[in-house]
Amino acid sequence: MLKFEQDRSKFPEEKDGKLEIDLDSQKFIKIWQGPNHPGITGNMALELTVSGDEVVESKTHVGYLHRGFEKLMERRKFIQCFPICIRMCVPEPDINEYCLAASVEDLAGIEVPDMAKWLRTLVLEMARLVILLRGVPGQGGTMSLGMGVQWGVYVRDLMIDRFEELTGGRVYHMYIAPGGVRGLLPEGFKGRMEEVLKKIDEFVVDIDNLMFSNAVFKKRTKGIGVIKPEWIEQYSVVGPNARAAGINRDVRKDYPYLMYDKLDFESYVGKDSDIYTRSRVRWHDLQTSVDMIRQIMAKMPNKGDIRAKTPNVLHWKIPKGETYQRLESSRGEYGFYMVTDGSAYPRRINLRGPSYNSAVLLLEKMLVNANISDVSSMMVSLATCPPEIER
Amino acid sequence: MENIIKSLEEKFNISEVIKKSDNLNILTVDKKLAMSLIIYLKEIEKFSHLVMLSAVDWLEDGKFQLSYILNNPEKKIDLIIRVFISREKPEMESIHKIWVHAATDQRELKEMYGIEFPESPRLNDDFLLEGWDNIPPMRRDFDTLKYSEETFFPRPGRQTYETKEYMKEKMYPDEKNSKNKKGLKDA
Amino acid sequence: MSLKDVLLPFLAWGKVFKNPVTIKDPFNDRPGSARYRGFHKNDIEACIGCGACEEICQNAAIDMVPVKGIETKDGDSGLRPMVDYGRCCWCALCVDVCSTNSLNLSNEYTWVENDPDKFRYIPGVDKKDWDNNELGWKKPENYDLNEPFRIQMEELKPEKRDSSFIEFVKGYSKEQAEAEADRCIDCGLCTATCPAHMAIPEYIKAIRNDDLEEGLRIMYETNPLPEICGRICTHKCETVCAMGHKGDALSIRWLKRYIADQIPESKYKDILNQGNDISPKSKKIAIIGSGPAGLSAAYYLTNLGYKTKIFEALPEAGGMMRYGIPEYRLPYDQIDKDVKYILSLGVEIEYNIKIGKDISLEELGKEYDAVFAGTGLHLGRSTRIPGAEHENVYFATDLLREISLGNDIHVGNKIVVIGGGNVAMDITRSLVRLQNQKNIKVDVTATSLESEDIMPADREEIDESREEKAIIDPGWGPKEIEIKDGKIKGLRTIKCLSVFDDEGRFNPKFDEKDKKFFEADMVVESIGQGMDLTYISEDIKTMVKFSDRGRIIVNKDFQSSLDWFFVGGDIIEGPDVIHGIANGHKAAKGIDKFLNK
Structure with missing residues (x-):
């Protein structure tokens, strides 16, 4: 649906598959969007070569958030790893904790008690809500529909209050540790959670009216930012981006972990893989999460052990081995590859988030021939999270 | 799954198979046959999803281990292919023509470990570090503690006392044991 | 584009008349939740300064520092944790691992200060407003990062053991010993309390690493009678073990027995590698009594190169260990194992000879360069x-x-x-x-x-x-x-x-x-x-100073006022095997110092 194809003279010529861009010819301008830019989620830079207001070439520059966590974790014992691995994906931190705990438990051969599994499932779904409540209205925020974002931030704050009550922290929870979890539900938690879920239900109706039934939003998102079908395999697209293109990939259904096989939910599979469909897929995920939290709180037992017996964590040696553990984050398949060598420190921990592929090379491909004003919304629609690209 | 692995073992001279669970197996293959194995897996066995390409540094053996994690989305099985390459002159064939996004992985491995992947696009562009002039930092012989103490200036004024030594000085300073063992760290 | 799409967004105007949701005064109206991880507080009376918090802190934010007014004593190292808030990430691992549950977090989260160095503080010593907050992160119930209870050792049942003198406590198996050694947190409080200052955390670590020969070497540096102490020591170390505050103290005595049990006596010489490279000295020392003090003195003097001879009044070596402790607690073959090794290093021994009757103390004083008496309380x-x-x-x-x-x-x-x-x-x-x-x-x-x-x-x-x-x-x-x-x-x-x-x-x-x-x-x-000091003749009694209660006065090298006469063991410290061993070691060093003056 590109409307500006009339005058081809402003496009660069292609030679050997590469675009020849002569900056002195005054046909092209290089614009840096980022790293500190309201149109970027996190800290990432897009180097755009623009002709008129159409992007001709783009390069993604990352590295502003490199904290070297993977190297740091090689110097820490297994129990000391979880406070830092959390900080690798900032908006949704519990997925890191769970992946680390699952890898350690898999390699050490420890079975976590049932109550801990229910609590972990609850926390993962709450984390999904926390990121989606701001992320999906954020799609409208890239087009200046800031009202939805502000409402979303309020409801997200209520959910973060529940996190604070359960885990002791608001943004970084440090709740899932290798061996189990770190506390039971406090008194009256289920009642307060139900109030928050009711507020989320009202919020869903509000956003449906404000954003998804909005003529301007539809005009600016339908048919834009299309992921072509052959790209899915070439770029290993996962999660909501793949579901919007018609391919049903959901780790919770394909490789059930924790208590997801006891819960009842459906994934939304779209057809035109444009920005509008991706937003609707994630919106459906949000409503499914709310429903799942209600199911979890109804099915959860009232008491039980929250931690399995582990050796003394100050000198816990894990036998040599490798494993790969994955889960479904709000953006797609998220996994840890862990290698141990028989000592008390891990040999290699490698984290792979979906933004590693989608925000670097897929975005570069998608941005060609896009209008400048759509750059930001395309990036947000791919659910970019720069901290997980560079760890 | 076992059938697939059996046929692979014969064709590609797999040196080691570790079965982690029903849907995760770890294969070790020689460097020369790795590329053909990966192409075979993608085209014939439909392992069309490359999850990640990672590297592990085995300093004491003098090798790097490259791990290709492949996934078959229909049958829902995973394979980790391990390839050992030498640490002195590390290089491996690039797979960016099979999966376009592997170019990013290879760029990061070049920067972090120093492994060459000839013809991979934009291989020498800085990915995560800018202006780095030391050895590739993820290698085990790079000591991050030493580097940070030399480069940055920690706030002075911290001193710690070890319990055993302190109690010895306070409670029985005259007695000297033949060996003075400092407090332990398991490693 | 239907008409609905144009009109529905205007429903947002309905929110104009709602109250804003901002909290007007967050500092007072919005305290942290009951489980919030806020700033540290510590009960410095309950804290024992074990250092587990320093070891587990993942960013090296805690230092153990001495505090004025808190003295170092048995079971308390006198050090207290100092937290550096420039590095702390408030993960609360230090609270979860604390042995006495004295370190806690309050739910306070704001602190404004002009001087950045104040953000390194000792909780409990530097007084803060949140020291009395009840709320804050606490370690959950039944949640322990290591096993609090002891692995039990098998014993013979009463019906089986009450008619025979065989040893009824069976000893640890390998898995039990490794599981028990795993509970140790390497704090080091036990070493200071042990009278012989054995390097206990080190040999427990040797058990964990399955390196029993190293464990044996470590034990023999301070204690040449591990089989014996492993069964009957009064285990003062266990009374101050940090794990005792949380559950059961570590069974240090049984772990010592485990190491010595696993290695046969024939291998001791190779492992301990002694007697080979010691330069022999020309002086000779006589030792009266083959109890723990005498044997220990003989062992350490032989390792320094001296020739020693033990004079024992009873038919076999061991002193009160053999003749005062029944066999079901300390079997005779285990005493023999320890004694045999010490004798194999070149120590001479003569049995059934009583000083004062068969040979007098003055003769010993003339023939030998120094005399050590460990005659015990028989x-x-x-x-x-x-x-x-x-x-x-x-x-x-x-x-x-x-x-x-x-x-x-x-x-x-x-x-x-x-x-x-x-x-x-x-x-x-x-x-x-x-x-x-x-x-x-x-x-x-x-x-x-x-x-x-x-x-x-x-x-x-x-x-x-x-x-x-x-x-x-x-x-x-x-x-x-x-x-x-x-x-x-x-x-x-x-x-x-x-x-x-x-x-x-x-x-x-x-x-x-x-x-x-x-x-x-x-x-x-x-x-x-009571002690039998009849072997000290009247002449010597005039040269040796006694206390009012009849005990010989010695200096810290266990040397009496008669300079070649050293005394140690039960007659100085009261009945206790480990004190005897420690006395023998110190006296050996004292004799060495005296003879090299």
């Missing part, structure tokens, strides 16, 4: 109540010696033991076994001045005696032994209300009206041990 002490002179009233120490020598002793049908210490329990349980062996119905009663809660014997000894069907009836003071027609009829006692007065001195108070009569035909007195 004499019993009497209650001196009327009737105690009867022939069927015995001292516990005499009876135990006779049993160890293999002689038959008189075993009555109803026996009363006066005393509440470990020796009383030893003789009680030995007499139970002898009664079973002679097919007499078991009837042994032990009674003591102290009531049950302050009885000096170990809890396990009291419980196991009762399991073996002895009767323990504490809290009675002996008054008179009733004798009729030349035979003992029984022991008359009165109720003892208290043993120590307010100043801690021995001053028992009785209630004359509350009487109890114990029927007996044999009475054993076990109220204390």
Whole structure:
């Protein structure tokens, strides 16, 4: 649906598959969007070569958030790893904790008690809500529909209050540790959670009216930012981006972990893989999460052990081995590859988030021939999270 | 799954198979046959999803281990292919023509470990570090503690006392044991 | 684009009339939740300074520093954690691992300060507003990062063990020992309390790494009698173990026994690698007594290169270890294992020779360059109540010696033991076994001045005696032994209300009206041990200084005022094996210093 194809003279010529861009010819301008830019989620830079207001070439520059966590974790014992691995994906931190705990438990051969599994499932779904409540209205925020974002931030704050009550922290929870979890539900938690879920239900109706039934939003998102079908395999697209293109990939259904096989939910599979469909897929995920939290709180037992017996964590040696553990984050398949060598420190921990592929090379491909004003919304629609690209 | 692995073992001279669970197996293959194995897996066995390409540094053996994690989305099985390459002159064939996004992985491995992947696009562009002039930092012989103490200036004024030594000085300073063992760290 | 799409967004105008949701005064209206991880607070009285928090902190934010006003003593290192908030990430791992639950987090989260160095503070010592907050992160119930309870060792059941003298505690298997060694947090409080200052965390680490030869080497640096101490040491280390505050103390004594049990005596020489590269010295040292002090002195002097000779009055080596402790607690072959190794290093020994009778102390002083006396407390002490002179009233120490020598002793049908210490329990349980062996119905009663809660014997000894069907009836003071027609009829006692007065001195108070009569035909007195110093002749007595209570005064090298005469062991420190070993080691160093002056 590109409307500006009339005058081809402003496009660069292609030679050997590469675009020849002569900056002195005054046909092209290089614009840096980022790293500190309201149109970027996190800290990432897009180097755009623009002709008129159409992007001709783009390069993604990352590295502003490199904290070297993977190297740091090689110097820490297994129990000391979880406070830092959390900080690798900032908006949704519990997925890191769970992946680390699952890898350690898999390699050490420890079975976590049932109550801990229910609590972990609850926390993962709450984390999904926390990121989606701001992320999906954020799609409208890239087009200046800031009202939805502000409402979303309020409801997200209520959910973060529940996190604070359960885990002791608001943004970084440090709740899932290798061996189990770190506390039971406090008194009256289920009642307060139900109030928050009711507020989320009202919020869903509000956003449906404000954003998804909005003529301007539809005009600016339908048919834009299309992921072509052959790209899915070439770029290993996962999660909501793949579901919007018609391919049903959901780790919770394909490789059930924790208590997801006891819960009842459906994934939304779209057809035109444009920005509008991706937003609707994630919106459906949000409503499914709310429903799942209600199911979890109804099915959860009232008491039980929250931690399995582990050796003394100050000198816990894990036998040599490798494993790969994955889960479904709000953006797609998220996994840890862990290698141990028989000592008390891990040999290699490698984290792979979906933004590693989608925000670097897929975005570069998608941005060609896009209008400048759509750059930001395309990036947000791919659910970019720069901290997980560079760890 | 076992059938697939059996046929692979014969064709590609797999040196080691570790079965982690029903849907995760770890294969070790020689460097020369790795590329053909990966192409075979993608085209014939439909392992069309490359999850990640990672590297592990085995300093004491003098090798790097490259791990290709492949996934078959229909049958829902995973394979980790391990390839050992030498640490002195590390290089491996690039797979960016099979999966376009592997170019990013290879760029990061070049920067972090120093492994060459000839013809991979934009291989020498800085990915995560800018202006780095030391050895590739993820290698085990790079000591991050030493580097940070030399480069940055920690706030002075911290001193710690070890319990055993302190109690010895306070409670029985005259007695000297033949060996003075400092407090332990398991490693 | 339908009309709905144009009009529906205007429903947002409905929110114009709603109240804003901002909190007006967040500092006061919005405290942290009950589980919030805020700033640290520490109860410095309860904290023992073990350093577990420093070890687990993942960003090296905690330092252990000395605090003015807190002294270092047994079980408390005197150090307290100082937290650096420039590095802390508030993960609360330090709270989860704290051995005494003294370190906690409050729910306070704002702190404004002009001086950045104040953000390194010692919680509990530097007073802050949140020290009294009740809320904040606490370690959850039943949540422990290491196992709080001890792995139990197998024992023979009472029915199987009460008629024989075989050792009834079986020892750890490999898995049990590794699981028990895993509980240690390497704090080091035990080393300071052990009289011999054994490097305990190091040999526990050797068990964890399955490196038993290294463990043996570490033990022999400070203690040459590991098989013996591994069974009967008074384990002062275990009373201060940091894990004791959370659950059970680590079973350090049994772990020591595990290491020594696994290695046969034939391999000791290779592992310990001694006697090879020591330059021999020309001086000779005589050692009187082959108890723990004497053996330890001989071992360390031989390692320094001296020639030593031990003079032992009894037929076999061991002193009170062999002749005072029954075989079911400390089997003779284990004593032999330790002694044999020490003798194999070149120590000479002569048995059945009594100093003062067969050879005098002056002769020893002339022939040898120094003399170390570790003669021990082999004499019993009497209650001196009327009737105690009867022939069927015995001292516990005499009876135990006779049993160890293999002689038959008189075993009555109803026996009363006066005393509440470990020796009383030893003789009680030995007499139970002898009664079973002679097919007499078991009837042994032990009674003591102290009531049950302050009885000096170990809890396990009291419980196991009762399991073996002895009767323990504490809290009675002996008054008179009733004798009729030349035979003992029984022991008359009165109720003892208290043993120590307010100043801690021995001053028992009785209630004359509350009487109890114990029927007996044999009475054993076990109220204390005395020393036999007859080998010190009158001439030497003038040169040696004594204290008012009759003990020899020694300096910290265990050298008496007669410069070649060194004394150590029970006669200086009271009855305790590990003190004897420590004394022997220090005396060996003292002799070395004296001879090289």
